Amino acid sequence: MKTKPNRGKGYTAGNSCITEVVIDNKPTKLLLDPGAFCSCVVNKVSPVSLELEKFKSEQLNEAEISLHLSDKKEIELSALLYYHKEAFASDKEPLGAIIGHEVDIILNIERPYPPLLRRPAYPASPKSREYLEIDIKELLELGVIRKVGHNEEVEITTPVRVVWHNGKSGMVWYFRALNTYTVPDRY
Incomplete structure (x- = not known):
């Protein structure tokens, strides 16, 4: 200047x-x-990047950044997240559906699968069931999960449990049994 x-x-x-x-x-x-x-x-x-400001207002608006960070560190963190923004989900590539990074699960067993991989749903309270339906609807809209047709056979099922933290619900998927029969990958 x-x-x-x-x-x-x-x-x-x-x-x-x-x-x-x-x-x-x-x-x-x-x-x-x-x-x-x-x-x-x-x-x-400091120069203001309009793209960075747009990213912060659109993508980081719900993020909780530590109050213990200095202004300089908060700006550096925002810039780092912006620089690596393609590593995160977006409207075009929602969570679990990042194009070019699809995951194939290879099992180390053949059909018929053991009963351990076909678990019934856990019981849920009416309150938990209400939030579970909201979460499932969102995952369906994002394309992370899909509905199963009434005549479609499902050989592997995974139960879900609703947990609560600070008044917010969250789903916990029980993948321990599936992981037991999955061939490990390099990650």
Whole structure:
């Protein structure tokens, strides 16, 4: 940032409260308090990335960032998340459906599968069932799960339990039995 003409600092005194500065080769007016005498220093101005601000408002609006981070660290964290934004789910590539990163589960057993892989649903309270239906509807809309037709045979089922934390519900999928019969991958 530099003043116009090229001096390196901008001064104002008396009743004048607007000075013109150049930031990234663009003239910009800077408003100062009337009667103030000050200088504008380059290292106190950070460029604002409109894309980063859009990412923060759209993608990080529900994120809870630690209050113990300094402003500088919070900005660095936001920039890091923005830089790696393709690692996260989006509207076009929802959770569990990242294009190019599909997962094939290979079992180490053949049909017929053991009864351990065909578990009945856990009982749920009416309150838990209500939230379970909301979560299932969301997963269906995201394409993470699909409905099974009435004549479609399902050989492997996984029970789900609803857990509560701080008044919020969450589903816990019981994959221990399935993991027992899954061929491990490199991850």
